[in-house]
Amino acid sequence: MKRIFSVLLVVVMIVSVAFTGCGKATTEEPANTAASSDTSAPVAEASSATEPVAAPAVTDDSSVKVLNLWSFTDEVPKMVDKYKAAHPDFPYEVKTTIIATTDGAYQPALDQALAAGGASAPDIYTAESAFVLKYTQGDAYKYAAAYKDLGIDVDNALKAAEIAPYVSDIGTNPDGNLIGLAYQATGGAYIYRRSIAKAVWGTDDPAVIKDKVGPGWDKFFAAAAELKAKGFGIVSGDGDIWHSIENSSPKGWIVDGKLYIDPLREQFLDLSKKLKDGGYYNDTQDWTDAWYADMKDAGKQKILGFFGPAWLINYVMAGNSGGDKPGVGTYGDWAICEPTVGFSWGGTWVLANKDSKIKKTVGDIINWITLDTSDTGLQYMWANGTFSIPEGKTVGTKDTVASGTVMKKSDGKLDFLGGQNMFDVFVPAGATATGKNKTQYDESINSLWRDQVREYTAGKKSRDQAIADFKQQVADNLGVAIN
Amino acid sequence: MRRRSVSYAKYGYIFSIPFVLAFIIFSFYPIIYTAVIGFTDLKGLTKTDFKFLDNPFQNFELILHNPSFITSLSNTAMIWIINFIPQILLALLLAAWFTNHRHHIKGQGAFKVLFYMPNIITAATIAILFSSLFGYPMGPMNDLFKTFGLSQESVNFLLQKWTARGVISFIQFWTWYGYTMLIFISGVLGINPELYEAAEMDGATSSQTFFRITLPSLRTIMLYMLVTSLIGGLQMFDIPKLFIPNQGPSNATLTTTVFIYNQAFSGSYMYNRAAAASMILFLIITTLSGVLFFIMRDKQAAKLRKQEKNRVKEFNKANRISARRAEV
Numbered sequence: 001m002k003r004i005f006s007v008l009l010v011v012v013m014i015v016s017v018a019f020t021g022c023g024k025a026t027t028e029e030p031a032n033t034a035a036s037s038d039t040s041a042p043v044a045e046a047s048s049a050t051e052p053v054a055a056p057a058v059t060d061d062s063s064v065k066v067l068n069l070w071s072f073t074d075e076v077p078k079m080v081d082k083y084k085a086a087h088p089d090f091p092y093e094v095k096t097t098i099i100a101t102t103d104g105a106y107q108p109a110l111d112q113a114l115a116a117g118g119a120s121a122p123d124i125y126t127a128e129s130a131f132v133l134k135y136t137q138g139d140a141y142k143y144a145a146a147y148k149d150l151g152i153d154v155d156n157a158l159k160a161a162e163i164a165p166y167v168s169d170i171g172t173n174p175d176g177n178l179i180g181l182a183y184q185a186t187g188g189a190y191i192y193r194r195s196i197a198k199a200v201w202g203t204d205d206p207a208v209i210k211d212k213v214g215p216g217w218d219k220f221f222a223a224a225a226e227l228k229a230k231g232f233g234i235v236s237g238d239g240d241i242w243h244s245i246e247n248s249s250p251k252g253w254i255v256d257g258k259l260y261i262d263p264l265r266e267q268f269l270d271l272s273k274k275l276k277d278g279g280y281y282n283d284t285q286d287w288t289d290a291w292y293a294d295m296k297d298a299g300k301q302k303i304l305g306f307f308g309p310a311w312l313i314n315y316v317m318a319g320n321s322g323g324d325k326p327g328v329g330t331y332g333d334w335a336i337c338e339p340t341v342g343f344s345w346g347g348t349w350v351l352a353n354k355d356s357k358i359k360k361t362v363g364d365i366i367n368w369i370t371l372d373t374s375d376t377g378l379q380y381m382w383a384n385g386t387f388s389i390p391e392g393k394t395v396g397t398k399d400t401v402a403s404g405t406v407m408k409k410s411d412g413k414l415d416f417l418g419g420q421n422m423f424d425v426f427v428p429a430g431a432t433a434t435g436k437n438k439t440q441y442d443e444s445i446n447s448l449w450r451d452q453v454r455e456y457t458a459g460k461k462s463r464d465q466a467i468a469d470f471k472q473q474v475a476d477n478l479g480v481a482i483n
Numbered sequence: 484m485r486r487r488s489v490s491y492a493k494y495g496y497i498f499s500i501p502f503v504l505a506f507i508i509f510s511f512y513p514i515i516y517t518a519v520i521g522f523t524d525l526k527g528l529t530k531t532d533f534k535f536l537d538n539p540f541q542n543f544e545l546i547l548h549n550p551s552f553i554t555s556l557s558n559t560a561m562i563w564i565i566n567f568i569p570q571i572l573l574a575l576l577l578a579a580w581f582t583n584h585r586h587h588i589k590g591q592g593a594f595k596v597l598f599y600m601p602n603i604i605t606a607a608t609i610a611i612l613f614s615s616l617f618g619y620p621m622g623p624m625n626d627l628f629k630t631f632g633l634s635q636e637s638v639n640f641l642l643q644k645w646t647a648r649g650v651i652s653f654i655q656f657w658t659w660y661g662y663t664m665l666i667f668i669s670g671v672l673g674i675n676p677e678l679y680e681a682a683e684m685d686g687a688t689s690s691q692t693f694f695r696i697t698l699p700s701l702r703t704i705m706l707y708m709l710v711t712s713l714i715g716g717l718q719m720f721d722i723p724k725l726f727i728p729n730q731g732p733s734n735a736t737l738t739t740t741v742f743i744y745n746q747a748f749s750g751s752y753m754y755n756r757a758a759a760a761s762m763i764l765f766l767i768i769t770t771l772s773g774v775l776f777f778i779m780r781d782k783q784a785a786k787l788r789k790q791e792k793n794r795v796k797e798f799n800k801a802n803r804i805s806a807r808r809a810e811v
Contacts, residue, residue, distance in 0.1 A: 139752065282620060283637075300637075443750070473551065476551035476552070477742075
């Protein structure tokens with residue numbers, strides 16, 4: 001424990017010396033840019049670099065041999081590997097740093113790496129929707145390069161790819177430049193069990209089920225009561241409804257620099273209590289063993305469904321369904337329909353370091369991941385399950401992507417969903433997604449809020465006490481004004 | 484002829500340079516830096532320049548009036564005391580058994596290794612292990628409770644303040660008693676064996692030898708244990724931070740260092756306040772260590788020193804008097 005504390009001290013020191021490193025990198029850049037170019041004549045470049053031009057040619061520094069990549073999962077690193085494999089002349093060694101977001105470990109580490117600068121600073125880094133605003137509009141946005149400075153024709157490419165507006169809204173910095181884009185679209189659906197729906201309502205047709213579980217929480221709880229009567233739960237834990245409440249509320253946690261509890265978010269206390277009192281759920285917490293267990297009927301009571309975007313199906317539920325082909329475990333016994341309230345959840349934004357010396361390559365990779373709509377572009381492969389095909393299968397996992405152009409020519413039929421084309425539900429769901437209710441504190445504030453709600457529903461404290469304690473904790477830990 | 488003497492002192496200085504350099508860069512500078520920024524407005528991720536506040540103690544005042552900080556201090560104290568008292572007692576007992584001259588315990592080495600083992604596992608691993616043991620609604624502890632009929636429904640252990648604190652104390656106890664025991668054993672082995680032989684000759688019982696010889700002779704080791712454990716305990720960070728990701732039910736497991744971490748790294752980057760809190764913690768640790776040193780001081784020796792001083796004084800006085808007499 002002493003060691004960790006001294007590490008903290010060191011970290012504080014690194015921050016203090018950080019600006020020296022950054023300053024150096026920027027001053028060296030013009031000379032390096034001029035010295036190496038693989039597109040046009042070096043002489044012409046040297047002169048153009050000194051005068052302000054509208055679109056400066058983007059080049060790589062040939063002395064750099066390493067591309068540093070930071071991410072919180074292996075998803076983007078795998079994409080870069082794929083890119084490297086498709087480009088045999090790719091000259092860089094890719095150095096990948098993956099730090100999971102659990103316990104908030106990724107952000108402090110990334111912050112230090114960005115602040116410290118130098119040769120090992122990330123060239124490309126990623127940010128999850130829970131904290132992307134910090135890197136695109138909050139304290140850390142100044143580290144990111146505008147896409148246009150990477151040689152990407154932003155305006156035309158955005159239009160051609162029909163990128164969902166919330167994706168580019170979130171990725172636009174306060175100066176009006178686009179600095180980050182996501183490759184996924186993360187509009188959510190209600191993902192439910194066909195067999196349970198049949199047992200309770202006699203049908204598993206999404207058109208019928210969507211009217212049972214919504215729209216609105218009143219219908220949702222009416223359905224929950226019907227399910228309970230037959231011995232089923234409607235969701236696994238309160239986290240399942242939280243994600244749809246959080247992302248459907250019009251305002252975020254901070255309004256005008258003060259803590260703001262949106263009425264919809266405050267209502268989560270009551271909805272959560274209702275779930276608990278009615279026994280409509282198994283009282284699990286998302287991302288714990290008990291939550292996964294409910295995906296394969298290993299919980300106390302069987303659960304009708306989960307709220308989530310396409311990635312939840314592919315990366316979480318399929319692997320935890322207890323099977324890998326229809327008929328085994330719960331695999332194939334699922335379907336999706338419109339959620340109770342429209343929401344989006346998650347997504348990974350890709351950013352580039354403004355001090356990167358290999359901007360051309362970085363730009364090419366980012367363009368391929370976020371804006372390329374061709375059949376060899378990342379998004380097409382990602383949507384159609386051809387990005388990585390597991391052994392013995394003909395198709396890999398499919399996902400909804402940010403580009404509307406790609407979605408139109410893609411096919412979202414999944415065995416896991418009993419052959420249902422998931423894009424029919426997920427593509428319209430993307431329209432309800434918004435970037436306006438996020439703040440850079442979301443990860444911290446959300447977990448404080450959910451802890452208080454959990455204590456309230458468990459009967460450990462009153463509703464008012466829970467809200468008061470929540471406010472106090474936000475004020476104490478984040479220094480955010482509460483009144 | 485002049486003899487040339489060789490001074491070896493300079494080699495000592497040369498060999499200590501790496502340590503001194505590393506210490507200055509990685510420990511001393513950060514400490515000074517932390518002390519300084521506590522008085523400034525350094526806040527925010529991308530900021531590196533700072534100016535001193537008009538009221539230099541503003542951060543300290545804010546921290547001292549922060550209810551969570553006060554809670555975190557009392558939590559830290561409680562968790563430390565609950566873990567430390569049984570830890571010292573058990574370690575002493577084991578040390579006494581292992582060093583007993585009369586009944587030589589077999590397989591001592593194996594036991595020592597086993598007791599020390601928990602200390603080798605990283606704290607993060609243990610914290611995550613325990614948090615899945617106490618998982619809710621499904622987990623080994625809940626299964627156990629149901630099997631033995633202690634409860635029908637699943638119990639959310641980590642929503643109970645004292646269970647949460649107790650488990651953290653237990654983890655600290657379990658990982659550190661082996662270490663404490665080893666230190667005590669080495670302390671006991673350093674005691675002059677003639678004392679034990681003499682005691683045996685005089686027919687002292689095991690408990691008499693323990694309380695009259697072992698314990699008093701262990702005083703310096705005990706002081707060392709108390710002070711290092713106090714410092715470690717007040718800086719408890721990894722287990723509380725990882726065992727329950729936030730700060731437990733109603734801040735029940737928020738320790739001071741977790742609080743400091745939250746100030747600096749949970750979203751607002753209030754480096755200045757974190758630094759102020761660190762300095763307050765530093766002062767608390769220094770004061771408490773001073774108190775321990777005072778309580779554990781060698782009273783006998785202090786008395787002797789005093790007596791000696793008085794004797795010298797008397798002697799001088801007597802001398803002066805006799806000298807004066809001689810003059811007269």
